Amino acid sequence: MVSVKKFKPYYIKSDTDYVRLILGYRYFTIFINGEEYQFIPIRSKEIKINRKTRKIENIEDQFAFQKGNDVIYITMNELIYLPDFLIHVYDIAKPYYTDIQEQNDETNEIIIAELERLNIKRLIDKALDERDEQSFFTLINLL
Incomplete structure:
Protein backbone atom coordinates (compact mmCIF):
# COMPACT_ATOMS: atom_id res chain seq x y z
CA MET A 1 0.00 0.00 0.00
CA ILE A 100 -7.10 33.77 -12.43
CA GLN A 101 -10.78 33.98 -11.44
CA GLU A 102 -10.24 37.40 -9.83
CA GLN A 103 -8.46 38.64 -12.96
CA ASN A 104 -11.39 37.44 -15.08
CA ASP A 105 -13.86 39.16 -12.74
CA GLU A 106 -11.93 42.45 -12.93
CA THR A 107 -11.77 42.23 -16.72
CA ASN A 108 -15.50 41.53 -16.89
CA GLU A 109 -16.27 44.54 -14.68
CA ILE A 110 -14.17 46.81 -16.92
CA ILE A 111 -15.93 45.54 -20.04
CA ILE A 112 -19.38 45.98 -18.48
CA ALA A 113 -18.57 49.53 -17.33
CA GLU A 114 -17.39 50.46 -20.84
CA LEU A 115 -20.53 48.97 -22.44
CA GLU A 116 -22.72 50.92 -20.01
CA ARG A 117 -20.86 54.15 -20.84
CA LEU A 118 -21.29 53.55 -24.59
CA ASN A 119 -24.97 52.78 -24.09
CA ILE A 120 -25.47 56.10 -22.25
CA LYS A 121 -23.77 57.92 -25.15
CA ARG A 122 -26.15 56.25 -27.62
CA LEU A 123 -29.12 57.24 -25.46
CA ILE A 124 -27.83 60.83 -25.38
CA ASP A 125 -27.64 60.81 -29.18
CA LYS A 126 -31.20 59.47 -29.32
CA ALA A 127 -32.41 62.18 -26.91
CA LEU A 128 -30.74 64.84 -29.10
CA ASP A 129 -32.35 63.41 -32.24
CA GLU A 130 -35.78 63.44 -30.58
CA ARG A 131 -35.13 66.86 -28.95
CA ASP A 132 -35.94 65.41 -25.51
CA GLU A 133 -34.27 67.89 -23.14
CA GLN A 134 -35.28 66.15 -19.93
CA SER A 135 -33.78 62.79 -21.00
CA PHE A 136 -30.71 64.56 -22.37
CA PHE A 137 -29.89 66.31 -19.06
CA THR A 138 -30.66 63.18 -17.02
CA LEU A 139 -28.27 61.13 -19.18
CA ILE A 140 -25.55 63.79 -19.12
CA ASN A 141 -25.54 63.56 -15.31
CA LEU A 142 -24.93 59.79 -15.55
CA LEU A 143 -21.63 60.29 -17.39
Whole structure:
Protein backbone atom coordinates (compact mmCIF):
# COMPACT_ATOMS: atom_id res chain seq x y z
CA MET A 1 0.00 0.00 0.00
CA VAL A 2 1.22 3.49 -0.86
CA SER A 3 0.50 6.62 1.21
CA VAL A 4 1.95 10.11 1.40
CA LYS A 5 3.86 11.06 4.54
CA LYS A 6 5.14 14.51 3.55
CA PHE A 7 4.49 16.67 0.52
CA LYS A 8 5.86 20.18 0.08
CA PRO A 9 6.91 21.66 -3.22
CA TYR A 10 10.42 23.06 -3.36
CA TYR A 11 8.92 26.10 -5.09
CA ILE A 12 5.87 27.04 -7.16
CA LYS A 13 5.85 28.60 -10.61
CA SER A 14 2.69 29.92 -12.20
CA ASP A 15 1.78 31.55 -15.46
CA THR A 16 -1.53 32.27 -17.18
CA ASP A 17 -2.09 28.62 -18.15
CA TYR A 18 -0.35 26.43 -15.58
CA VAL A 19 0.64 26.08 -11.95
CA ARG A 20 3.86 24.09 -11.63
CA LEU A 21 4.79 22.50 -8.32
CA ILE A 22 8.54 21.90 -8.48
CA LEU A 23 9.63 19.07 -6.22
CA GLY A 24 12.96 18.83 -4.46
CA TYR A 25 14.94 16.18 -2.64
CA ARG A 26 13.45 15.31 0.77
CA TYR A 27 10.37 17.49 0.22
CA PHE A 28 8.21 14.56 -0.84
CA THR A 29 8.10 11.34 1.18
CA ILE A 30 5.84 8.32 0.75
CA PHE A 31 5.28 5.03 2.51
CA ILE A 32 5.30 1.89 0.37
CA ASN A 33 4.31 -1.24 2.29
CA GLY A 34 5.26 0.43 5.57
CA GLU A 35 8.72 1.56 4.37
CA GLU A 36 9.60 5.23 3.91
CA TYR A 37 10.87 6.36 0.50
CA GLN A 38 12.06 9.87 -0.35
CA PHE A 39 11.63 11.62 -3.65
CA ILE A 40 14.75 12.10 -5.76
CA PRO A 41 14.67 14.30 -8.89
CA ILE A 42 15.95 11.79 -11.46
CA ARG A 43 13.28 11.67 -14.18
CA SER A 44 10.48 14.11 -13.39
CA LYS A 45 10.49 16.84 -10.83
CA GLU A 46 7.33 18.89 -11.42
CA ILE A 47 3.58 18.58 -11.20
CA LYS A 48 1.93 20.58 -13.96
CA ILE A 49 -1.66 21.69 -13.24
CA ASN A 50 -3.90 23.45 -15.75
CA ARG A 51 -5.27 26.60 -14.08
CA LYS A 52 -8.52 26.58 -16.05
CA THR A 53 -9.48 22.90 -15.79
CA ARG A 54 -7.62 22.29 -12.48
CA LYS A 55 -6.38 18.95 -13.79
CA ILE A 56 -2.88 17.52 -13.58
CA GLU A 57 -1.45 17.53 -17.11
CA ASN A 58 1.71 15.44 -16.85
CA ILE A 59 0.14 12.11 -15.89
CA GLU A 60 2.70 10.05 -17.82
CA ASP A 61 5.72 11.43 -15.96
CA GLN A 62 7.64 9.09 -13.68
CA PHE A 63 8.82 10.07 -10.22
CA ALA A 64 11.69 8.33 -8.46
CA PHE A 65 11.68 7.43 -4.77
CA GLN A 66 14.70 6.10 -2.91
CA LYS A 67 15.35 4.17 0.26
CA GLY A 68 19.03 3.34 0.62
CA ASN A 69 20.11 1.83 -2.69
CA ASP A 70 16.57 0.82 -3.64
CA VAL A 71 14.91 3.16 -6.19
CA ILE A 72 11.24 2.82 -7.13
CA TYR A 73 9.57 4.64 -10.02
CA ILE A 74 5.92 5.66 -9.75
CA THR A 75 4.00 7.40 -12.52
CA MET A 76 1.82 10.44 -11.89
CA ASN A 77 -1.09 8.32 -13.08
CA GLU A 78 -0.52 6.01 -10.09
CA LEU A 79 -0.04 8.91 -7.66
CA ILE A 80 -3.33 10.59 -8.57
CA TYR A 81 -5.19 7.53 -7.31
CA LEU A 82 -3.92 8.33 -3.80
CA PRO A 83 -6.52 10.58 -2.13
CA ASP A 84 -4.02 12.11 0.30
CA PHE A 85 -1.72 13.02 -2.60
CA LEU A 86 -4.51 14.84 -4.43
CA ILE A 87 -5.56 16.64 -1.25
CA HIS A 88 -2.00 17.93 -0.76
CA VAL A 89 -1.62 18.99 -4.41
CA TYR A 90 -4.94 20.80 -4.66
CA ASP A 91 -4.56 22.51 -1.28
CA ILE A 92 -1.22 23.92 -2.38
CA ALA A 93 -2.47 24.96 -5.84
CA LYS A 94 -5.81 26.37 -4.66
CA PRO A 95 -4.63 30.00 -4.13
CA TYR A 96 -3.42 30.10 -7.73
CA TYR A 97 -6.86 29.18 -9.07
CA THR A 98 -8.51 32.16 -7.38
CA ASP A 99 -6.00 34.57 -8.91
CA ILE A 100 -7.10 33.77 -12.43
CA GLN A 101 -10.78 33.98 -11.44
CA GLU A 102 -10.24 37.40 -9.83
CA GLN A 103 -8.46 38.64 -12.96
CA ASN A 104 -11.39 37.44 -15.08
CA ASP A 105 -13.86 39.16 -12.74
CA GLU A 106 -11.93 42.45 -12.93
CA THR A 107 -11.77 42.23 -16.72
CA ASN A 108 -15.50 41.53 -16.89
CA GLU A 109 -16.27 44.54 -14.68
CA ILE A 110 -14.17 46.81 -16.92
CA ILE A 111 -15.93 45.54 -20.04
CA ILE A 112 -19.38 45.98 -18.48
CA ALA A 113 -18.57 49.53 -17.33
CA GLU A 114 -17.39 50.46 -20.84
CA LEU A 115 -20.53 48.97 -22.44
CA GLU A 116 -22.72 50.92 -20.01
CA ARG A 117 -20.86 54.15 -20.84
CA LEU A 118 -21.29 53.55 -24.59
CA ASN A 119 -24.97 52.78 -24.09
CA ILE A 120 -25.47 56.10 -22.25
CA LYS A 121 -23.77 57.92 -25.15
CA ARG A 122 -26.15 56.25 -27.62
CA LEU A 123 -29.12 57.24 -25.46
CA ILE A 124 -27.83 60.83 -25.38
CA ASP A 125 -27.64 60.81 -29.18
CA LYS A 126 -31.20 59.47 -29.32
CA ALA A 127 -32.41 62.18 -26.91
CA LEU A 128 -30.74 64.84 -29.10
CA ASP A 129 -32.35 63.41 -32.24
CA GLU A 130 -35.78 63.44 -30.58
CA ARG A 131 -35.13 66.86 -28.95
CA ASP A 132 -35.94 65.41 -25.51
CA GLU A 133 -34.27 67.89 -23.14
CA GLN A 134 -35.28 66.15 -19.93
CA SER A 135 -33.78 62.79 -21.00
CA PHE A 136 -30.71 64.56 -22.37
CA PHE A 137 -29.89 66.31 -19.06
CA THR A 138 -30.66 63.18 -17.02
CA LEU A 139 -28.27 61.13 -19.18
CA ILE A 140 -25.55 63.79 -19.12
CA ASN A 141 -25.54 63.56 -15.31
CA LEU A 142 -24.93 59.79 -15.55
CA LEU A 143 -21.63 60.29 -17.39
